[in-house]
Amino acid sequence: MALLTRENGHARLDLPPLEKVPTHVAIIMDGNGRWARQRGLPRSAGHRQGTENLRRIIRAAVEFGVSIMTIYAFSTENWSRPRREVMLLMRILEMVIDRELQELHEEGVQIRHIGELDGIESRLARKVLEACEYTRDNQRLILNVAFNYGGRDEIVRAVQNIVRDGIPAGEITEATISDYIYTSDLPDPDLIIRTSGEFRLSNFLIWQGAYSEIYTTETYWPAFDRAEFHKALAEYGNRRRRFGRTDEQLDSEYRLLKRAKTRQL
Numbered sequence: 001m002a003l004l005t006r007e008n009g010h011a012r013l014d015l016p017p018l019e020k021v022p023t024h025v026a027i028i029m030d031g032n033g034r035w036a037r038q039r040g041l042p043r044s045a046g047h048r049q050g051t052e053n054l055r056r057i058i059r060a061a062v063e064f065g066v067s068i069m070t071i072y073a074f075s076t077e078n079w080s081r082p083r084r085e086v087m088l089l090m091r092i093l094e095m096v097i098d099r100e101l102q103e104l105h106e107e108g109v110q111i112r113h114i115g116e117l118d119g120i121e122s123r124l125a126r127k128v129l130e131a132c133e134y135t136r137d138n139q140r141l142i143l144n145v146a147f148n149y150g151g152r153d154e155i156v157r158a159v160q161n162i163v164r165d166g167i168p169a170g171e172i173t174e175a176t177i178s179d180y181i182y183t184s185d186l187p188d189p190d191l192i193i194r195t196s197g198e199f200r201l202s203n204f205l206i207w208q209g210a211y212s213e214i215y216t217t218e219t220y221w222p223a224f225d226r227a228e229f230h231k232a233l234a235e236y237g238n239r240r241r242r243f244g245r246t247d248e249q250l251d252s253e254y255r256l257l258k259r260a261k262t263r264q265l
Contacts, residue, residue, distance in 0.1 A: 015230045020237035022190035024068040025061065026205055026212070029054070031196030031220030038220075044088050049222035051092055055100065058109065060226040061141055064233055068142045068186055070114070072204050076150035079119075090124055093147065097127045101134065108140025114182035115149030116157075144183065151206035154181055181207055188212065191236045193229075195221040213239050 029050055036046030054071065061069050074089055104111065111132050117125040128147065158180035162172060178184060188208040192201070197218040201209060215232045217224070 013227050015227065018064060018230070018233050018237055021065045021233060022213075022236050023066070024070070024187050024189045024191075025066050025233075026070040026072075026189040026192045026209070027057070028072045028192070028194040028198075028202060028204055029221040029224075030194055030198055032222060034196060035220035035222045043085060046220075046222060047088060047092055051096055053222050053224060054096075056226060057224070057229055058104070058141070058143065059107075060229045062107065062109075063226075064230065066141065066233075068144070068189075070144035070146060070183070070189060070205065072149070072202075073145050073147045074115075074149070075146075075203060076115075076148060076153055077203065090121065094124050094127060097131050101131050104143070105135050105138065108138045109135060110138040110140075110142045111135045112142060112144045113147055114144050114154075115147050116153070117148065120148060142186065144186075146204065149182075149204075151201070151203045155207055177207065183208055191215060191232070193217070193232050195219055195224045 032046035032050040033043040034046070035049065036043050039045075058069070073093065078089070079086060101111075111134075113128050113132055117128065120128075128145075155177070158177050161180050162176060167176065183205075188210070189205060189212045191214075192205065192209055192212045193215045194200075195217055197216060199216055205212070213236055215235055217228065217232065219228055
């Protein structure tokens with residue numbers, strides 16, 4: 001049973017331990033605007049609150065033992081939003097870098113950018129690159145920030161670079177493409193979380209997410225707190241990841257693994 005404890009003078013839910021923690025969690029942070037509208041606030045208030053929530057979820061990821069987190073910060077399709085909102089999102093990202101970078105660094109978070117910086121204002125692009133360089137040696141949590149990112153665009157760029165490198169068509173395999181995507185040195189996401197009740201990937205990690213478990217919640221991103229995150233991870237722990245195999249095959253593999261561990265003891 002979960003209990004309430006005190007932390008920094010505030011009530012904090014003491015959550016039960018997780019049986020299985022995903023190595024890599026990706027999050028589509030959706031619902032900022034609807035969260036704000038529900039409260040009679042401008043969309044900008046929703047985006048700012050969503051940014052505040054990101055700090056809490058990063059801390060929770062470290063607490064729960066997640067090693068890699070990928071967040072969908074700004075998609076290639078988001079350029080079609082009203083110019084005023086696009087500029088606001090850019091300012092918010094710059095503000096987050098200015099305000100949070102040092103604390104993230106001290107917490108051992110390694111920031112990586114996935115996507116392209118083409119078309120991004122030069123000052124912001126420079127800050128993104130500097131944040132990645134400043135935190136490059138941290139190992140506690142890898143935080144991939146998908147900014148000006150699109151899954152299809154990522155695959156197109158990967159194929160273009162494969163062609164430029166002169167790899168013959170007959171030698172191109174799934175592994176080849178995996179070596180040319182932004183997250184080539186990282187495991188694919190075990191779990192993709194989408195807030196706000198939507199049931200689509202929206203061009204997010206469409207290559208990497210081929211076998212990811214999907215978790216959706218009606219909760220809007222600004223309200224997706226530590227307890228909601230824990231709930232998503234607990235649900236993941238109850239899933240059986242088959243990767244095309246049957247339950248019978250998984251059961252057989254589990255028994256073999258269990259016997260092997262018993263012999264080692």
